[in-house]
Amino acid sequence: MSKILLLGSGELGKELVIAAQRLGQYTIAVDSYQNAPAMQVAQEFEVINMLDGNALDALVEKHKPDFIVPEIEAIRTERFYEYEKQGYTVIPSAKAANFTMNRKAIRDLAAKELGLRTAAYRYATSAKSLQAAVAQIGMPCVVKPLMSSSGKGQSTIKTEADIQKAWDYSQEGSRGDVAEVIVEAFIDFNYEITLLTVTQRNGETLFCPPIGHRQERGDYQESWQPASMESAHLKTAQDMAAKVTEALGGAGIWGVEFFVGDDGVYFSELSPRPHDTGMVTLANTQNFNEFELHLRAVLGLPIAEITQERIGASAVILAKGHSDNPTFSNIGTIAAAPKTDFRLFGKPTSRPYRRMAVVLTYDVLNGDVLAVTQRAKELAAKVEVKL
Numbered sequence: 001m002s003k004i005l006l007l008g009s010g011e012l013g014k015e016l017v018i019a020a021q022r023l024g025q026y027t028i029a030v031d032s033y034q035n036a037p038a039m040q041v042a043q044e045f046e047v048i049n050m051l052d053g054n055a056l057d058a059l060v061e062k063h064k065p066d067f068i069v070p071e072i073e074a075i076r077t078e079r080f081y082e083y084e085k086q087g088y089t090v091i092p093s094a095k096a097a098n099f100t101m102n103r104k105a106i107r108d109l110a111a112k113e114l115g116l117r118t119a120a121y122r123y124a125t126s127a128k129s130l131q132a133a134v135a136q137i138g139m140p141c142v143v144k145p146l147m148s149s150s151g152k153g154q155s156t157i158k159t160e161a162d163i164q165k166a167w168d169y170s171q172e173g174s175r176g177d178v179a180e181v182i183v184e185a186f187i188d189f190n191y192e193i194t195l196l197t198v199t200q201r202n203g204e205t206l207f208c209p210p211i212g213h214r215q216e217r218g219d220y221q222e223s224w225q226p227a228s229m230e231s232a233h234l235k236t237a238q239d240m241a242a243k244v245t246e247a248l249g250g251a252g253i254w255g256v257e258f259f260v261g262d263d264g265v266y267f268s269e270l271s272p273r274p275h276d277t278g279m280v281t282l283a284n285t286q287n288f289n290e291f292e293l294h295l296r297a298v299l300g301l302p303i304a305e306i307t308q309e310r311i312g313a314s315a316v317i318l319a320k321g322h323s324d325n326p327t328f329s330n331i332g333t334i335a336a337a338p339k340t341d342f343r344l345f346g347k348p349t350s351r352p353y354r355r356m357a358v359v360l361t362y363d364v365l366n367g368d369v370l371a372v373t374q375r376a377k378e379l380a381a382k383v384e385v386k387l
């Protein structure tokens with residue numbers, strides 16, 4: 001049995017812990033608040049501020065885990081290099097977790113060092129330098145804090161008047177201590193995908209069928225699998241994913257995000273862990289879902305192949321406001337729907353737009369992906385988070 005220290009205990013961590021329990025592993029779920037989803041299913045839990053390096057050191061020293069598995073970005077990842085030196089295994093690697101928590105590190109690696117095609121970009125450290133950056137990139141452009149996720153602090157500048165607002169908003173949505181933003185040219189893409197990529201301890205890399213998704217406020221609303229795309233574009237995305245995951249190193253699943261426009265494929269960013277849009281695999285669209293794949297890669301268990309078993313979609317259920325006791329209405333309607341499943345994450349509190357649950361729909365392999373996605377969306381809209 002291996003001891004897994006899970007840093008971050010949301011809905012993605014919860015499914016990873018469930019996969020780990022099924023394979024008889026020992027899990028310690030960590031987050032900044034009590035009763036986080038993954039804590040509800042792990043053997044042990046810890047509540048700390050994961051941006052506090054000393055608190056993190058103390059946890060690692062206390063538990064001496066076989067695997068340190070980050071589940072969120074907001075962790076004092078600089079410490080991971082030290083843990084690796086001490087002989088600990090960080091998933092997928094200290095470098096991967098550290099580079100991906102900062103948009104500058106990962107973007108410069110991808111665009112400059114590896115030569116991957118990305119949106120044109122600049123950095124800015126004040127409203128004034130943002131103005132200069134916008135002048136160089138042109139409008140529309142997208143502004144994101146260097147340290148943020150799920151669209152927090154992200155906005156699109158369409159006119160000069162948006163620049164100050166975009167700066168102020170970025171500073172509200174930024175986590176961590178860096179008051180810097182990335183400004184990206186707006187890519188008028190036809191669709192975007194997540195390419196779940198699995199790097200294995202034996203050096204082999206596997207790809208899941210591409211996942212399509214739709215975003216609002218920088219956060220995903222529906223995802224579906226497979227996304228239909230030209231095989232040449234898929235090949236380009238796979239080559240880029242292989243390059244960037246190889247440069248970052250280590251074993252695990254990665255959610256590699258791409259935009260596809262008339263002029264081809266752009267690399268956007270990647271998560272060195274299961275991806276929220278990959279929750280569609282909970283509809284058993286594949287022989288192994290993304291959490292099972294991650295766990296196998298973590299444990300060094302070989303994965304022979306990844307196969308698409310049926311088509312599927314996921315649609316999120318978001319809270320409308322704050323509550324200390326959120327509950328759901330109308331779950332019976334979803335339960336009664338054929339070829340449908342759902343997950344209620346068990347988050348103890350809600351806030352506006354917090355993701356609380358997901359609806360999963362599926363159909364046979366040659367079914368209609370668009371129809372399955374529409375069904376997931378319609379069913380999710382029937383559920384309300386009661387405050």
Ligand SMILES: Nc1ncnc2c1ncn2[C@@H]1O[C@H](COP(=O)(O)OP(=O)(O)OP(=O)(O)O)[C@@H](O)[C@H]1O
Pocket residue numbers: 119142144148149150151152154184185186187188189192215218219220257268269
């Ligand atoms: N340069 C761009 N051009 C057009 N759309 C963009 C651009 N950058 C981001 N977006 C849109 O915003 C979404 C969120 O952006 P991004 O993935 O960079 O943010 P994030 O905060 O890291 O989100 P997450 O952590 O959930 O992946 C993208 O999936 C895409 O829909």
Ligand SMILES: NCC(=O)N[C@@H]1O[C@H](COP(=O)([O-])[O-])[C@@H](O)[C@H]1O
Pocket residue numbers: 008009010011012013071072149150275276347354355
């Ligand atoms: N895009 C990243 C992502 O989806 N992360 C998932 O959301 C949780 C945080 O949710 P919360 O903000 O509701 O606590 C994280 O712990 C992870 O499971």
Ligand SMILES: [Mg+2]
Pocket residue numbers: 257269
């Ligand atoms: Mg993203």
